[in-house]
Each structure stands twice: as structure tokens, then as C-alpha cells.
Amino acid sequence: MQPAIDNILDIQRIRQDFPILDREINGRPLVYFDNAATNQKPLPVINALTRYYEGYNANIHRGIHHLAEQATAAFEASRRAVQAFLNAKHWQEIIFTYGTTDGINLVAQSYGRNFLKAGDEIIVSTMEHHSNIVPWQMLCEEKGCILKVIPINDEGELLLDEYEKLLSEKTKFVSCVHVSNSLGTINPVKFIIDKAHEVGAVVLIDGAQASSHLELDVQALDADFYVLSAHKLYGPTGMGVLYGKKDILDAMPPYRGGGEMIKEVTFAKTTYSDLPYKFEAGTPNIADVVAVKTALEYMAGLGKENIAAHENDLLQYATEQLTELDGLRIIGQAKHKIGVISFVLDGIHHQDIGVILDQQGIAVRTGHHCTMPLMQRFGIAGTTRASFAVYNTRDEIDRLLQGLRRVQKMML
Template sequence: MQTAIAPSLDIQQIRQDFPILDQQINNRPLVYLDNAATTQKPRAVIDALTNYYEGYNANIHRGIHHLAEQATAAFEASRRAMQSFLNAEHWQEIIFTYGTTDGINLVAQAYGRRFLNAGDEIIISGMEHHSNIVPWQMLCEERGCVLKVIPVDEQGDLMLDEYDNLLSEKTKLVSVVHASNSLGTVNPVKTIIDKAHAVGAVVLIDGAQSSSHLTVDVQDLDADFFVCSAHKFYGPTGMGVLYGKTALLEAMSPYRGGGEMIREVTFEKTTYNDIPYKFEAGTPNIADVVAVKAAIEYIGQLSKEAISAHELDLLHYATEQLSEIDGLRIIGQAREKIGVVSFVMDGIHHQDMGVILDQQGIAVRTGHHCTMPLMHRFGIAGTTRASFAVYNTKDEIDRLAQGIRRVQKMML
């Protein structure tokens, strides 16, 4: 596992920025360890949402009155913020979606249906979220493409030698997760991208988890597409981003029709708007797009590097503490991980574990985490998952370890 860097953040001060953390669950202080599902929101993000609705709620782009122009400026300022957050070359390469799932489906429909044909091969990995499996299966059924899978080893790393064997001139698209939501594995996506490009394939990176924990530079990665969700990095739900290289986006046709994505409409023919707008049909999720800028600025104030160092320190500590518990087995011991610890307990179902931990005020995630094929690979039905964010502490990990031991005493 990678080496931790000593954290330099005032975590207790940071916790005060998150109002939801100051509460009790079942008469115990909340320990929120379900950050891979969604992160909590700092006051700055909450205020940005409130300020929009109280101060300048209006539809964007087409209005000429003051409120519409103010809302449009705030909306487009978030696009520029996302451009910087991902280091995209052009602001037009940032398309607002409703989340990572929506972004993957957009590419599957707008790129896949146009450019992939019968016999073409799509490669994904064995640790993908269902959102990065099902859209490609649907495309394969429709277009006659072939889906291939990079296997996962016992440690939870991708078997890159097998990836090399899968690649061929038939490979037209590779779509892999940057960091696993179930195992925490950080995949070597730059290497994966380079190898795919060598055979002429286009690559999509699922950054739902990495966008919160890792510094992402889409130009350095040379990613063709990158998708993420704001609620994973302290922003609002229902809002995400698709980054795509300009040439690819311009070659793609929109798959949703309506307002905003048009240039001219007659009953005989419609011509489409320029990117990014041709992919943003209808009234968008304005408030949440506006608020994502506050989330990006909040991360910037703390620094992504400091956040990552703190989370890595927590990961190491949690791995050590949980490994000392008899009968507990951590699923996923990859060489490089984000702050996710997924485990099973001898004789205790993961759902029972989650229910009893909740009674102690500890919020974790249980189940297959929308990665059923990955669970099958490890021969389990699901896990208990603890996942960390900037506001978590070692004291909370101690409470988790104590809570697990209490579950053991109750159940065994």
C-alpha cells in the first residue's frame, strides 16, 4: 500500500463546516463512514443553493432580464470551475449531466450508437459499477458489439497482462473505473489509456470516486471521456459532468432533443447547437450546477493534496485496526487505494453488521455496492464498507472497530 503523508489539516475546524455532522443517531454522536455513496455538504455549498433560490432564481441562456443574466453567469462560471478542476483544455469540453451514470449513457448512445458496429469490441474491467456495465451491454445487444472484461486478481488489482491480451484491432472502446467504489483500488488509467490508444481505441474513465480523492488532469491522462458526479466531492446530488475531447464531441450527435440543444427548428429539419449545449437539452439542474462551484472552491481552499494525505492516513489506520479483529477479512488489498475499507465477518451477514452499527450511530454501507460481478469474483454476496472523507477522524475509526467487536459479541 502507498505511503501516507502526515496530514496538515485542522480536521476539527473542518468538521464545523458540515452542519449535518453535529447530530446524534440513537443517542450517539454520528459517525458518517458512507462517503463513497455520497459525501456531506459544507455550509458554503448549502448557502450557494439557498442564495440561488432566494436571490436570482431564473431560467438561463435565453432570458435578457437581470435575474436570467445573473443565473446564466453563475451557471457558466461553474462550467469554467469544472474545466479547471479537471484541467480540460477548453470550457466547451465540459458538459453538465445528471451524474456519472447519465454521462456514461450519453457516451454509449451518442458515440457508441454512431461509431460502433457489429463485431467491434468494448473492454471494461471486472470491478466496474453497474453503471459502467449495463449501458455497454445494451449497446452490444443493439449494435452486435462484443463485451470483454479485464479480470481482477486476489488483491483487487487489475490483471494488466490479461488486458494486453484482450486488446486488438477490433477494440474500439475501453471504459474503466479510475478508483473502485467497492475495493478502493486505484487503477493505472494512464497506462490503460496509452495501451488502448495504441490500437486506435477511444477511452472513457469513470471518475465517480477518483474526483473526490485524487488530483485529476484529463489532459495528462489523455482521456477521451471522463465522467464524475458532484455529490461525491462535497457538491449537490443530481449534477454531474462529462468531459470529452472537442473533436469527439463535435462528431457526436445528441441523443436528447428539446430546447437549448438546437440552433434552428422547422417542421422539415433541425440543426443543432454547438458543444457543449447540443448535449444539454431542456432546462438544466441550475441550482445544483451553480452550487458545484462552491464545492470546487472549498476543495481548493483545503487543497486536494492535503485531503488525499489525510484520507490515506485514515485508510492505513483503519486497515491496521480492523485487521486486528478476529474473523474479519478485508476484501481488496491493492497496491494503491483510496479511503475505502470493505470487509466481511465470519458468521455475520453484512446487513446485520450494518443494522447493528447504525444502532451505535455508525453509518456504513452494506451489500454488493452495485458491483455484483465483482462480489461473485470473490465468492461473496456483499461486504460492509467504510469509506472516508476529509472530515473523518481516527477516533471515528476507533468507534467503528469497537462497534464491530460489539456486533461480534451480540451475534456469535
């Protein structure tokens, strides 16, 4: 095995923060390479959830007793932490959702339904997750809008000249992934945003995969909307964030009706709360929102640039090792990538690969990764995907290579 690059992170110590990594699967130590689906949770995040339920479980914003005030303070502290994480200008621009999918649907149903009309054009890219395709298709069917698609090249990179050709005065909305969950491609979203703004279009960026790997600054990007999920930030599932520019969010009507999002209700009329609460109807996912602050603090303690350097080392090492395997082809070799490798093995179905690797304690993701149009672009049914996080090691990549050799021995 080649030596790893110099890195100030002590990966073996970091691994001790993730108790699930001590598990054995089928009698083998767990190798977890399914981080693009969700990453594992460190003890500080797990403990933050326990502390909430053991110490100050209460509903928020509405109670005047001590537990309610403590829970409310912790909940709103997480909002401020997310504001700092994204460098949003106003704390009111941070809307808590149930995940990236929920945030995209909120924008499609609130902004799209009220500000787009028949004949307006919406642009997405070939590499979008279904969550950033289906809501816009539904809106197009309802409103008579037209969906346009940015093509990609064989390396899995957007064809930006073709994107520019798609833009016109009819373009009213652009929704694009920051980082591809299937390929790992990092898209030039600042360019995408600037060009869209030149024709007066509003832009949403899907940051689900980017958020734990890249430095984010929504003001520098000039993004109109930015969405992400906590469970890909070493935080809990079922909690996400929608960032939106304050003037745009102010103009949008509520997406859901219920408690918390109202100022006054009569049977004649309801008036709505100010931002961000008009978009947060009902009892929220309080414990998971509280814990996301701890997840962001955990990442900050490691240093996002250090995490990125370690994951890039794993990506380079894995790419070198896997390409030496006869019959293996990596799908998506963009110049700018995060730690995701999606590949096919000649003559072997991706599902069989996943099953045999699992027998060896290696967790990968197989299938179309909720990007069926992207798979169709490459003429394949699906891939095997290995995706890396801060706790992964080169030794684990060596085990993956050994596992794939076993796959070939068994299947060919």
C-alpha cells in the same frame, strides 16, 4: 489510540463546516462512513444553493432580464471552474449531466450507437460499477458488439498483462473505472488509455470515486471521455460532468432533443447548437450546477493533497485496527488505494452488521455496492464498506472497531 500524522488541516474546525455531523442517531453521535456513496455538504455549498433560490432564481441562456443574466453567468462560471479542475483544453468540452451514470449513458447512446458496429469489441473491467456495465451490455445487444472483461487478482488489482492480450484491431472502446467504489483500488488509467490508443480504441474513464481524492488532468491522461458526479465532490446530488475531447464531441449527434440544444427548428428540419449546448437539452439543474463551483473552491481551499494525506492516514490506521479483529477479512488490498475498506466478518451477514452499527450511530454501506460481478469474483454476496472523507477522524475509527466487537458479541 495512536497519534495521527502531522497534517496542516484542522479537522475539528473543518467538521464545523458540516452541520449534519452534529446529529445524533439513536442517541449516539453520528459517525458517517458512507462517503463512497455520497459525502456530506459543507455550509458554503448549502449557502450557495440558498443564495441562488433566494437571490437570482431564473432560467438561463434564454432571458434578457437581470435575473436570467445573473443565473446564466453563475452557471457558466461553474463550467469554467470544472474546466480548470480537470485541466480540459476547451470550456466547450465540459458537458453538464445529471451524474456519472447519465454521462456514461450519453456516450454509449450517442458515440456507441453511431460509431460502433457488429463485431466491434468493448472492454470493461471486473471491478466496474453497474453504471459502467449495463449501458455497454445494452449497446452490445442492440449493435451486436462484443463485451470483454479485464480480470483482477486476489488483491483487487487489474491484471494488466491480460488486458493487453484482450486488445486487438477489433477493440473499439475501453471503459474503465479510475477508482473502485467497492475496493478503493486506484487503477493505472494512463497505462490503460495509452495501450487502448495504440490499437485505435477510444477510452472513457469513470472518475466518480477518483474526483475528490486524486489530482486530475484529462490532458495528461489523454482521456477521450471522463465522467464524474458532484455529490462525491462535497457538492449537490443530481449534477454531473462529462468531459470529452472536442473533436469527438463535435462528431457525436445529440443524445436528447428539446429546448436549448437547437439553433433552429422547423417542421422540415432541426439544426443543433454548438458544443456544449447540443448535449444539454431542456432546463438544466441550475442551482446544483452553480453550487458545484463553490464545492470545488472549498476543496481547493483545503488543498487536495492535504485531503488525500488525511484520508490515507485514516485508511492505514483503520486497516491496522480492523485486521486485529478475529474473523475480519478485508476484501481488496491493492498497493494503491483511496480511503475505502470493504470487509466481511466470519459467520455474520453484512446486512446484520450494518443494522447493529446503525443502532450505535455508525453509518456504513452494506451489500454488493452495485458491483455484483466483482462480488462473484470473490465468492461473496456482499461486504460492509467504510469509506472516509476529510471530516472523519481516528476516534471515529475506534468507535467502528468497538461497534464491530459489539456485533460479534451479539451475533456469535
